[in-house]
Amino acid sequence: MDATLGLEIIEVVEQAAIASAKWMGKGEKDTADEVAVEAMRERMNKIYMRGRIVIGEGERDDAPMLYIGEEVGICTQADAKTYCNPDELVEIDIAVDPCEGTNLVAYGQNGSMAVLAISEKGGLFAAPDFYMKKLAAPPAAKNHVDINKSATENLKIISDCLDRSIEELVVVVMDRSRHKDLIAEIRAAGARVRLISDGDVSAAISCAFAGTSIHALMGIGAAPEGVISAAAMRCLGGHFQGQLIYDPAIVKTGLIGESKESNLARLEEMGITDPDRVYNAEELACGETVLFAACGITPGTLMEGVRFFHGGARTQSLVISSQSKSARFVDTIHLSEAPKYLQLK
Numbered sequence: 001m002d003a004t005l006g007l008e009i010i011e012v013v014e015q016a017a018i019a020s021a022k023w024m025g026k027g028e029k030d031t032a033d034e035v036a037v038e039a040m041r042e043r044m045n046k047i048y049m050r051g052r053i054v055i056g057e058g059e060r061d062d063a064p065m066l067y068i069g070e071e072v073g074i075c076t077q078a079d080a081k082t083y084c085n086p087d088e089l090v091e092i093d094i095a096v097d098p099c100e101g102t103n104l105v106a107y108g109q110n111g112s113m114a115v116l117a118i119s120e121k122g123g124l125f126a127a128p129d130f131y132m133k134k135l136a137a138p139p140a141a142k143n144h145v146d147i148n149k150s151a152t153e154n155l156k157i158i159s160d161c162l163d164r165s166i167e168e169l170v171v172v173v174m175d176r177s178r179h180k181d182l183i184a185e186i187r188a189a190g191a192r193v194r195l196i197s198d199g200d201v202s203a204a205i206s207c208a209f210a211g212t213s214i215h216a217l218m219g220i221g222a223a224p225e226g227v228i229s230a231a232a233m234r235c236l237g238g239h240f241q242g243q244l245i246y247d248p249a250i251v252k253t254g255l256i257g258e259s260k261e262s263n264l265a266r267l268e269e270m271g272i273t274d275p276d277r278v279y280n281a282e283e284l285a286c287g288e289t290v291l292f293a294a295c296g297i298t299p300g301t302l303m304e305g306v307r308f309f310h311g312g313a314r315t316q317s318l319v320i321s322s323q324s325k326s327a328r329f330v331d332t333i334h335l336s337e338a339p340k341y342l343q344l345k
């Protein structure tokens with residue numbers, strides 16, 4: 001995969017984050033999402049690549065989407081034949097969440113970001129728009145913790161691997177009624193719980209970085225977000241496991257189809273023969289090369305949010321590459337018109 005792609009995708013997430021941040025606090029989640037989608041699409045279509053969206057969003061709540069199967073990259077443009085030879089280009093698959101945490105943006109809360117993951121064709125698990133039970137943990141606990149073990153057992157393992165007491169550990173859990181028993185168990189084990197209303201991609205990836213005060217993500221979130229999280233965790237050497245949840249009775253939101261039976265039929269149609277399989281990061285993002293990019297929309301654990309100033313904006317992004325084995329934090333000043341000053345922080 002072309003190494004310059006790693007630089008271009010920074011601009012893709014930056015443009016999506018800036019567009020969405022203009023709608024921060026306006027209470028309009030669909031607009032905050034829609035403008036991020038459009039900005040992402042516009043910038044992606046300027047990249048000399050042959051891309052295909054394998055994970056978009058929208059099915060779940062009719063959000064505007066970069067739809068699954070959509071071709072992106074300059075070679076897909078109407079007049080492309082004059083300057084593009086698609087046969088020269090590697091086909092790549094792209095998973096996007098242009099506005100991860102639409103509610104967070106709409107209500108001016110922390111933790112939203114524009115995010116995507118890229119790999120060669122077939123390198124990312126084309127997850128259905130279902131839910132996923134997730135377990136993320138620091139690199140030191142990789143392959144020691146297990147999603148099939150209880151939260152109590154996993155906390156003991158993380159505590160041993162990090163050489164810290166269970167009382168010092170913080171577990172992020174989405175604040176949903178389906179997690180009532182899980183939250184009680186984590187607290188009973190002695191660990192502390194950070195409840196989040198949205199944004200479990202950021203929580204999963206934060207487990208890989210010491211100093212974030214996040215030592216695990218447990219519970220059920222969306223499956224597409226699980227694949228994106230797995231792409232980053234694979235590159236970072238963190239632990240990530242995901243198991244599809246197809247039974248609406250477990251999720252309790254009723255947003256994943258009518259019945260367990262119809263969901264199972266849908267999975268079979270998609271070629272998923274073992275619906276209960278537990279996937280690890282290397283299986284969810286199995287490509288030889290994996291790239292991940294995110295840009296903060298509102299302030300978060302890993303990145304600052306977009307800061308506007310007269311004539312421009314400042315962004316902070318994170319680009320992770322399995323190719324260059326790097327996690328790069330990128331701080332960018334964007335100038336839109338003659339600025340009165342440049343914002344330093």
Ligand SMILES: O=C(COP(=O)(O)O)[C@@H](O)[C@H](O)[C@H](O)[C@H](O)COP(=O)(O)O
Binds near residue numbers: 057220
């Ligand atoms: O918080 C999230 C919302 O993502 P988005 O729709 O892109 O703004 C994600 O991080 C979660 O993984 C997930 O979408 C959420 O858990 C869906 O569950 P629920 O709200 O309980 O239906």
Ligand SMILES: [Mn+2]
Binds near residue numbers: 097099100101225
């Ligand atoms: Mn999302």
Ligand SMILES: [Mn+2]
Binds near residue numbers: 057097098099100
């Ligand atoms: Mn989203």
